[in-house]
Every structure is written in C-alpha cells, then in structure tokens.
Amino acid sequence: MNKLMISSYILLIVSILLILYALIFSPVDWIVYGIAIVFIPVFILSLGLITMAKANKDEEEERREEPFIGY
DSSP, X not given: OHHHXXXXXXXXXXXXXXXXXXXXXXXXXXXXXXXXXXXXXXXXHHHHHHHHHOOOHHHHHHHHHSOOOOO
16 A cells, blocks of 8 residues: 555646646647646546545554455
C-alpha cells in the first residue's frame, strides 16, 4: 500500500501542476485539450486511490492478516 500511496501523490501533484499550467499560461488550444482529457481524470483517479489506500484503525489489523485480493 505504501507504493500505491506514493504513486497516487505523485500523480496528484503532476496533474495539479499541469492543470494550473494550462490555466495560467494559456498555451495552444490542442495542448489545453490534451491536458484536460488526460490529467483531469488522472487527478480524480489519484484522489480515489489515496482515499482507498488509507485504512481505518479497524481495518488495519484485517489488512495485515488477510490482504485484499479483489472480488
């Protein structure tokens, strides 16, 4: 889970920086569209992964005993 948390924060920071770049410097239209199409969903995905990676105190023990293998 530690790798998931680190990669999610990296994706979050990169997507925030590129979205702000597109808003502040207003590059060519196709660059803005590309940033919007790719990095807005990456921003939302990284927020979801960060919240999934955090465990409640009740779940921490269960995760150590039986890791999540999917449904």
